[in-house]
Amino acid sequence: MATTLPMSDTKSLGGEFAYGSGHVNPVAAVRPGVVYEALKEDYIIMFVTLAIMQRNFQVLSGDNNTTTCPKLPVSASPKDLNYPSMAAEVSPKSLSM
Incomplete structure (x- = not known):
């Protein structure tokens, strides 16, 4: 899974339920935090x-x-x-x- 940005239901209907792998965030990939x-x-x-x-x-x-x-x-x-x-x-x- 890749790092994603939070979705807003003010911009898209059901945005709160639209989390997923999303697009790769190269900036966040440099320091990924915990890796399992x-x-x-x-x-x-x-x-x-x-x-x-x-x-x-x-x-x-x-x-x-x-x-x-x-x-x-x-x-x-x-x-x-x-x-x-x-x-x-x-x-x-x-x-x-």
Whole structure:
């Protein structure tokens, strides 16, 4: 994903919901801040866990011979590849601390 600028709903309808990768900002790319790395192996583990067909595995892994998907003792999920984030449940009930 690339650095984006905030969108304004005064300029476009639903602008607040139009966030995405957007255009590359070369100035921000010089000092990107925190960078999260996902290795090729992280994606392979996820695809194997999702039981992707053998041919697709070979294309994704770049291994076009007869290698089979590795058997892994762990399971993975697409959520494991997401960038770290925080979430909070907002409840209509009052809360006292």
